[in-house]
Amino acid sequence: MELIKPSFGLIFWMLIGFGILFFILAKFAWPVITKGIASRNQKIQDQLDEAAKVHAELENLNVKHEQMLAEAKAERDSILNEARAISANMKEEAKVAADKEAQTIIEDAKKAIHFEKMKAMTDVKNEIANLSIEIAEKVMKEELSDKEKQEALIQKWVKDCNLN
Amino acid sequence: MKYKKHLLFLPIVFVTMLVLIFSNTCNAAEKEEGFNAGPFIIEHVTDNYGWHICGDGDKSVTIPLPIMVFDNGHFVAFMSNKLHHGEAAYKGYAMGWGDQKGAIVKLADDYTGELVEGTTYPVDHVCKFNISITKNVCALFISLILIAWIFLAVAKQYKRRPDQAPKGLQALVEPVIVFMQEEVINPSLGKHAAKYTPYLLTLFFFILLNNLMGLIPIFPGGANLTGNIAITGILALITFFITQFSGGKEYWVDIVNTPGVPWWLKIPLPIMPFVEIIGIFTKPFVLMVRLFANITAGHIIVLGFISLIFIFGQMAPALGYGVSVVSIFFYLFMGCLELLVAFIQAFVFTLLSAIYIGMACGNEETPEIAK
Numbered sequence A: 001m002e003l004i005k006p007s008f009g010l011i012f013w014m015l016i017g018f019g020i021l022f023f024i025l026a027k028f029a030w031p032v033i034t035k036g037i038a039s040r041n042q043k044i045q046d047q048l049d050e051a052a053k054v055h056a057e058l059e060n061l062n063v064k065h066e067q068m069l070a071e072a073k074a075e076r077d078s079i080l081n082e083a084r085a086i087s088a089n090m091k092e093e094a095k096v097a098a099d100k101e102a103q104t105i106i107e108d109a110k111k112a113i114h115f116e117k118m119k120a121m122t123d124v125k126n127e128i129a130n131l132s133i134e135i136a137e138k139v140m141k142e143e144l145s146d147k148e149k150q151e152a153l154i155q156k157w158v159k160d161c162n163l164n
Numbered sequence B: 001m002k003y004k005k006h007l008l009f010l011p012i013v014f015v016t017m018l019v020l021i022f023s024n025t026c027n028a029a030e031k032e033e034g035f036n037a038g039p040f041i042i043e044h045v046t047d048n049y050g051w052h053i054c055g056d057g058d059k060s061v062t063i064p065l066p067i068m069v070f071d072n073g074h075f076v077a078f079m080s081n082k083l084h085h086g087e088a089a090y091k092g093y094a095m096g097w098g099d100q101k102g103a104i105v106k107l108a109d110d111y112t113g114e115l116v117e118g119t120t121y122p123v124d125h126v127c128k129f130n131i132s133i134t135k136n137v138c139a140l141f142i143s144l145i146l147i148a149w150i151f152l153a154v155a156k157q158y159k160r161r162p163d164q165a166p167k168g169l170q171a172l173v174e175p176v177i178v179f180m181q182e183e184v185i186n187p188s189l190g191k192h193a194a195k196y197t198p199y200l201l202t203l204f205f206f207i208l209l210n211n212l213m214g215l216i217p218i219f220p221g222g223a224n225l226t227g228n229i230a231i232t233g234i235l236a237l238i239t240f241f242i243t244q245f246s247g248g249k250e251y252w253v254d255i256v257n258t259p260g261v262p263w264w265l266k267i268p269l270p271i272m273p274f275v276e277i278i279g280i281f282t283k284p285f286v287l288m289v290r291l292f293a294n295i296t297a298g299h300i301i302v303l304g305f306i307s308l309i310f311i312f313g314q315m316a317p318a319l320g321y322g323v324s325v326v327s328i329f330f331y332l333f334m335g336c337l338e339l340l341v342a343f344i345q346a347f348v349f350t351l352l353s354a355i356y357i358g359m360a361c362g363n364e365e366t367p368e369i370a371k
Helices: A008-141 A147-163 B002-032 B036-044 B080-086 B135-160 B169-215 B229-246 B249-256 B271-315 B318-361
Strands: B052-053 B060-065 B066-071 B074-079 B094-095 B105-106 B123-125
Touching: A008 A147, A008 B135, A008 B169, A008 B229, B002 B318, B036 B271, B052 B080, B060 B074, B060 B080, B066 B080, B066 B094, B066 B105, B074 B080, B080 B094, B094 B229, B094 B271, B135 B169, B135 B229, B169 B229, B169 B318, B229 B271, B249 B271, B249 B318
Parallel strands: none
Antiparallel strands: B052 B060, B066 B074, B094 B105, B105 B123
């Protein structure tokens, strides 16, 4: 019978002891522990949400980045094309200008050559004239002994020379 | 890996110790009147005024515990070793025998000294207000201090390292708390959960720790506390009162006028209300008996196996040693089973308490787990 007969002392101490334990734990342990667990759970959830948000933002940023890259590429291409066109244009212009220059130089050269040629011709003519006179003198000195004949002949030659 | 070797070593030492201790007890018992398993088992599963550790008779090692009684308005206190396991009286106080077994009795005269067998000592009265620190009370205090220390330390860890990963004791206790909250308390109580969580968690850990302490065979454990009807009774009583006081109007209406039951079970003869009212009391009663019976039965079986050694040892010492191998094997098996039972019974007690309170609160989500 002792086995199923509750003893007074144990009931007494159990009520007091369990009461105190419940009071202590309910006041100092369980609220702290449950709040601690809940707070940690909340924090983990928050951080997971935050990570998901950041991930989405990153994705968005990536898309933007790619867009920007494509735009930049297009711009670069257009600039390059433009530059190419300009350079081609410039080349053409330069070629034209050079041609023109060359033409004028050639023209000038031709003029100069012509001028020089004329000058040389005149010089040659004069030289020839002088030489002819000298030769003629010599010839005359030999041939012409008679003064009249000489004069007449000279007159004639001078006339011929002037006509030439 | 490092500890595996030691872990294997532990049960061997433990078994050897058990055999030595009990063979000693066996020899001592043999010399006197032979080994009697019944009283031996009952003595170990019930309360005692001293905390017996080993040995028997005069050679026994027992921790003396204070005996405290209010007798006729006087407060009397003395250590239990003065009573010599009931074989002596101190200032007229002695341990009761026969019908008064387990009580402290006042003899007719203030006699101090040995109680000689065969002499009749007239009993004046049984001391009614007996608040002695018995073995179970002492175990209760140890477990209360241990639980308070564990959970205050854990709470401190939560305060000191908020929102950090659990560590040490915290990591051991937290999964159990979370399991109890999410699998038992919250589903049973729904929106009322926060209010009853402290009680249910205290209840669970109190039962669990005492169940486990009961499995330890030597000093800080070994007391059959959760296998004591007073302890389980008080726990069931607290659940009973919480259930009744948290019961709303609906709860009482359902008891008096149970829904979903044919009218003829209520009107001429109030059979259903009668059954329901009995049910109010049977629920905590069953809680009390279930825990008490499960834990006590486990202890009795274990002690039975140990007793077998001495019963056979009495026939021939060699037989006793032979049987001890089998007995210890069964003891280890039962120990594992009891370990499981310790968790299950703590869980079941808390689960049913939560369900009863939840039903009284009018929590609609209850039936899922109650099935």
